[in-house]
Amino acid sequence: MLRISQTYAQIGIQTQRGQLNINTTQPKLNMQQEHVQVEIETELPRVHIDQYQCFAEAGLKNNADLAKEVEQLAKKQLMKYINKKTSESERLLQIYRGGNPFAEFAKRDAYETKQFNVDVIPKSRPKIEVTGEVKTSFRPGGVQFSAQNGIVDIQATRSNVDIYLKQRQSIQIQYVGNNVDTQL
Numbered sequence: 001m002l003r004i005s006q007t008y009a010q011i012g013i014q015t016q017r018g019q020l021n022i023n024t025t026q027p028k029l030n031m032q033q034e035h036v037q038v039e040i041e042t043e044l045p046r047v048h049i050d051q052y053q054c055f056a057e058a059g060l061k062n063n064a065d066l067a068k069e070v071e072q073l074a075k076k077q078l079m080k081y082i083n084k085k086t087s088e089s090e091r092l093l094q095i096y097r098g099g100n101p102f103a104e105f106a107k108r109d110a111y112e113t114k115q116f117n118v119d120v121i122p123k124s125r126p127k128i129e130v131t132g133e134v135k136t137s138f139r140p141g142g143v144q145f146s147a148q149n150g151i152v153d154i155q156a157t158r159s160n161v162d163i164y165l166k167q168r169q170s171i172q173i174q175y176v177g178n179n180v181d182t183q184l
Helices: 052-057 063-093 101-110
Strands: 002-007 010-016 019-025 028-034 037-050 127-139 142-148 151-157 160-167 170-175
Touching: 063 101
Parallel strands: none
Antiparallel strands: 002 170, 010 160, 019 151, 028 142, 037 127
């Protein structure tokens, strides 16, 4: 009888983990800012409305203008009266043409003719003046900065895997017993 025994091969694995170390220095940024300056000066608006011409056209005048208007009207009426009397005197000088000039004058002056007209007042617009303003001035600002770079330091150790033969394979064959058959 034969006895066979065997041993299997074994491998061994030895690992060493990799390491990664990162050290950083933060970057620095220094910034100085000068703000924009704006100055605003405001003069509030004032509205001046002159309605004198509108009121004058409606008959509401001050004493000086009313006196001037009455003076001009009186001159006009005086000139009209002088023209009338001049034409009457010329007619009287021509009395030889016949007729009754006094009756003609009386008939002409007896019935005064009036003219009517429709009008709209005021004809002028009021004078409107607006004063006031906004003055602005500004000074631009600015930004000044300086930067310092950061530093990144990286240290790495590689990982390592060692594979080795821990046990060799083997086969043993043994003859056990005293029985030997020698016949052929």
